[in-house]
Amino acid sequence: MPIKDSTVLPNRVGLSDINWQLRGVNSVKKQFLGLVALLCVGVVLVGCEPGADPTAASEQSRHSADEAEAFSEFSQAFIDAMLEHHPEWAIYQGHYDSAGEVSIPTEQQREANLAFWREWLGRLEAFDVDSLTPKQQPEFALLKNALESRIWYQEVFKNWAWNPATYNIAGPVAILLNTEFAPEETRYRLVMQRLADAGAYYEAAKQNIERPTLEHIDLALVRSQGIFSVINDDLLDAVRDSELSATEKAQFEQHFEAAQRAVRDWIDYLGALSEQWADHENPRSFRIGEDLYEEKFRLDIQSQFDASELYRRALAEKEALLAEMDVITIELWSKYFPQTPMPDKQFERIGQLVSFLSDQHVELDEFVPEIRRQIPLLADFVRDNDLLFQDPSKPLVVRETPEYMRGGGAIASVSSPGPFNPGAETYYNITPLEYFGEEAAASYLREYNDWVLQILNIHEGIPGHYTQLLHANRSPSLVKSLFRNGAMIEGWAVYAERMMLEEGWGDHEPELWLMHGKWLLRVVHNAILDYEVHVQGKTRNEVVDMLQTQAFQEASEANQKWRRLTLSQVQLTSYYTGYAEIYALREQMKQAQGEAFSLRDWHNEFLSFGSAPVSEIAKLMRE
Numbered sequence: 001m002p003i004k005d006s007t008v009l010p011n012r013v014g015l016s017d018i019n020w021q022l023r024g025v026n027s028v029k030k031q032f033l034g035l036v037a038l039l040c041v042g043v044v045l046v047g048c049e050p051g052a053d054p055t056a057a058s059e060q061s062r063h064s065a066d067e068a069e070a071f072s073e074f075s076q077a078f079i080d081a082m083l084e085h086h087p088e089w090a091i092y093q094g095h096y097d098s099a100g101e102v103s104i105p106t107e108q109q110r111e112a113n114l115a116f117w118r119e120w121l122g123r124l125e126a127f128d129v130d131s132l133t134p135k136q137q138p139e140f141a142l143l144k145n146a147l148e149s150r151i152w153y154q155e156v157f158k159n160w161a162w163n164p165a166t167y168n169i170a171g172p173v174a175i176l177l178n179t180e181f182a183p184e185e186t187r188y189r190l191v192m193q194r195l196a197d198a199g200a201y202y203e204a205a206k207q208n209i210e211r212p213t214l215e216h217i218d219l220a221l222v223r224s225q226g227i228f229s230v231i232n233d234d235l236l237d238a239v240r241d242s243e244l245s246a247t248e249k250a251q252f253e254q255h256f257e258a259a260q261r262a263v264r265d266w267i268d269y270l271g272a273l274s275e276q277w278a279d280h281e282n283p284r285s286f287r288i289g290e291d292l293y294e295e296k297f298r299l300d301i302q303s304q305f306d307a308s309e310l311y312r313r314a315l316a317e318k319e320a321l322l323a324e325m326d327v328i329t330i331e332l333w334s335k336y337f338p339q340t341p342m343p344d345k346q347f348e349r350i351g352q353l354v355s356f357l358s359d360q361h362v363e364l365d366e367f368v369p370e371i372r373r374q375i376p377l378l379a380d381f382v383r384d385n386d387l388l389f390q391d392p393s394k395p396l397v398v399r400e401t402p403e404y405m406r407g408g409g410a411i412a413s414v415s416s417p418g419p420f421n422p423g424a425e426t427y428y429n430i431t432p433l434e435y436f437g438e439e440a441a442a443s444y445l446r447e448y449n450d451w452v453l454q455i456l457n458i459h460e461g462i463p464g465h466y467t468q469l470l471h472a473n474r475s476p477s478l479v480k481s482l483f484r485n486g487a488m489i490e491g492w493a494v495y496a497e498r499m500m501l502e503e504g505w506g507d508h509e510p511e512l513w514l515m516h517g518k519w520l521l522r523v524v525h526n527a528i529l530d531y532e533v534h535v536q537g538k539t540r541n542e543v544v545d546m547l548q549t550q551a552f553q554e555a556s557e558a559n560q561k562w563r564r565l566t567l568s569q570v571q572l573t574s575y576y577t578g579y580a581e582i583y584a585l586r587e588q589m590k591q592a593q594g595e596a597f598s599l600r601d602w603h604n605e606f607l608s609f610g611s612a613p614v615s616e617i618a619k620l621m622r623e
Helices: 054-085 087-092 107-125 136-157 170-178 184-196 198-208 214-229 233-240 246-278 289-301 307-336 346-357 364-384 438-447 452-460 465-474 478-482 486-502 510-534 540-549 555-567 571-596 599-607 614-622
Strands: 396-400 412-415 426-430
Touching: 054 087, 054 107, 054 136, 054 478, 087 170, 107 136, 136 289, 136 478, 136 614, 170 184, 170 214, 184 198, 184 246, 198 246, 214 246, 214 555, 233 246, 289 307, 289 486, 289 510, 289 571, 307 346, 307 510, 307 571, 346 510, 364 396, 364 426, 364 438, 364 452, 412 452, 412 465, 426 465, 438 555, 452 465, 452 486, 452 510, 465 478, 465 486, 465 599, 486 510, 486 571, 486 614, 510 540, 510 555, 510 571, 540 555, 571 599, 571 614, 599 614
Parallel strands: 396 426
Antiparallel strands: 412 426
16 A cells, blocks of 8 residues: 555535636636645755764665665566466556466466465565665555555455456457457467367356356356357458468367357356346345455555545535536526526526436437547647647547447446557447447437537547556556556546646536536546445445436436446546546645646656556655
């Protein structure tokens, strides 16, 4: 867990500096009034005081230099060992030397993993962290967290035993097929090696499952059926037309058919498993409880706060957001409802205006084309306003979410290449709204109306996830790029939304700021409901009702959020945690630097540290 620093997470991050009577946005007057302390930087000079032994000081200096050099060598050796020991992890990082090897999830493999992680953790803890350079100390914290987290997940959390959705062969295969890191025939040979082990892989998976949750069985069924969107006749036809030898083509077809049988057998197993546990008197709950939740939060989020404290802050943020949305609603009421009396209750008047504006959206068949149209406009805005470095040679590719990735409760995501292959495509995945059925698709169009769709594209695309991950792959620190912190990644995407609106995207339209407030209510409710569901036992009806009546979400979004709450734990808190910490850090440094502050330079420097926890980035930027 990183050492706490002086970053002050504000009780809220709001919209209160907006002058709606001017139908625009004035300059920020007093951000976080009374909440964000002015950054005080203390410089400690270490030297030879009168009477000090210069020989001792020299010895200490040499020791620190030796320790720093040894740590650099250790970090590279550890990364090399990870790439060799975990071939699937390596594939996702853009490293393909062991791409044909499959980690069969047996008990022996788990024991080997534990031995591997413990050995490297012991070697890491032998370092004197105080002797490392300021840039190495966050890397030490990241590596320590990565190793401790892997050990905890395997020994304590044990999702390998109760979540069958963790087993899926499609992801690495799809990357090998879709990434041009080698000639086509070379990649087909690697895929063939992986398909050859599909039977052993799923047989081992069956042996692991003990008292699974019904929700994760269902997710596994959806995603396992999606495997056939990758291992299908199109792939077989492509191999037949390739330049592989006749013998290799025959071998590929043999392994291809065996892999398909293994997947079908796995799907049958999941179906029987679902029936078995649906009738069981004591199925496992998807709720993980307070103790596991707090520990998972500590390891996953790496915040300066614990889960219960963040939950309390999110509750306060919710009330402030509602108050500010109410100011906008009152200002706009006569524009949209000139003949209708304004309701006395806050929730009613905000909800009525949000609902009315939500009718303004694209048609179903224009949803994905509109996303494609907006991406270059966002890139132009970032460039024209000189907000941060944006690489025009690496365009974002909008595509339908692959079937093996669907069913988790989110309609949009980004798939980026790892730092070892930064030139590969980055994909903006959009699940076709038709996938959810006619009624839900209509609801999603209202949820992602003309204003919210812009915010979604900023979040997932430019300058949100896509831009941040591009910068992360350029970071000189492999440790910070490889061992990503989810709160920093999601927090940056939420921060980017507000920053773009502050800088003039949307011409300071109050309707856009109102919908941004609704979006932030979703972010805040992510943190609130994740804690209340897993720790306090909140029910589905309570969750859906709260999201619809107090966060103004459409039924489709509310129901999908419940599904996501049942399938994940803690991840939903990462949005608010990272956002609040990033915004607070920027405002502190802005106040400290005064007129010398450059937003572009601040963004580029912040993003240069990879995907490290915000608290660790804050130390580096201050030093």
